[in-house]
Amino acid sequence: MIRYDVADAVATITLDRPDAMNSLTVEVKLALLYALRRAAGDRAVRAVLLTGSGRAFCAGQDLREHAGNLEEGRGLANTLREHYNPIVELITTMAKPVVAAVNGVAVGAGASLAFACDLRVASDRAKFAMAFAGIGLAPDSGASWTLQRLVGRGRAAEMMLLGEPLDAARALELGLVTRVVPADDVLKTANELAVRLASGPTLAYAATKRALAYAATHALPDTLAMEADIQDMCVATVDHGNATRAFLAKEVPTFNAE
Known part of the structure; x- marks a missing residue:
């Protein structure tokens, strides 16, 4: 079944x-x-x-x-x-x-x-x-x-x-x-x-899904505000910090946050 x-x-x-x-x-x-x-x-x-x-x-x-x-x-x-x-x-x-x-x-x-x-x-x-x-x-x-x-x-x-x-x-x-x-x-x-x-950034993917769903039914000013809120959340994650350091070190990032 x-x-x-x-x-x-x-x-x-x-x-x-x-x-x-x-x-x-x-x-x-x-x-x-x-x-x-x-x-x-x-x-x-x-x-x-x-x-x-x-x-x-x-x-x-x-x-x-x-x-x-x-x-x-x-x-x-x-x-x-x-x-x-x-x-x-x-x-x-x-x-x-x-x-x-x-x-x-x-x-x-x-x-x-x-x-x-x-x-x-x-x-x-x-x-x-x-x-x-x-x-x-x-x-x-x-x-x-x-x-x-x-x-x-x-x-x-x-x-x-x-x-x-x-x-x-x-x-x-x-x-x-x-x-x-x-x-x-x-x-x-x-x-x-x-x-x-x-193997990717699960938290960023979740945020992306939220942003797309919100933008589908809201005006641009509201969407811009929502994007800023979501991005603030993503910037504060361990995934973002680790990926930024990996990029600067020319390394492949590892994403572990849940």
Whole structure:
């Protein structure tokens, strides 16, 4: 259902329902949220890698479970507020970089999970689709916020209204993914990127995520003030002092602050 592994200070969280294209049941969503909270709270983890098993990254909500809820008159059974929203908010606000290894199709809420991550490495076989409108729903899991910030409002509207799949090459062209690699290399490449981030300045990365989120919804004067506050915090860290001394000594800096 969910696999959780830690190596080289990277927590790898794998959606593991390959026969169901890693679609999301209540059980999977609860396990995913638990795994993300575990990674966020583990001082030995400095970066997170999110991926799927088999041929899909994540096909989104498990529609068989959803159909059962509809038959019982429960609709989405408050799963947005209880499951999807906390998952996406934790990914976007986690004080550690989160990398998605998009190994295959990412549809609906599954695509939203990838969009919430800080960086996305995609297989050349990956496809992204906003499938919500096709089943009479509006976008959720943060897609209306994340997607337009990645590709612009016009492209986001096109993907959401038309629901047409986007292949990996087009996703790279639009800036939706960080890089595209052969399918056999996607997990290796994403892990190398996550390990690189794990050895970097975690506090500065967390501050960067905060600054980007704040600037997305505030005017320039407010953003400048926020940047000054955040930079004051970063300047006072051991990481900054050590890195400055290493730079002057022409040495490679080591980042250890948590």
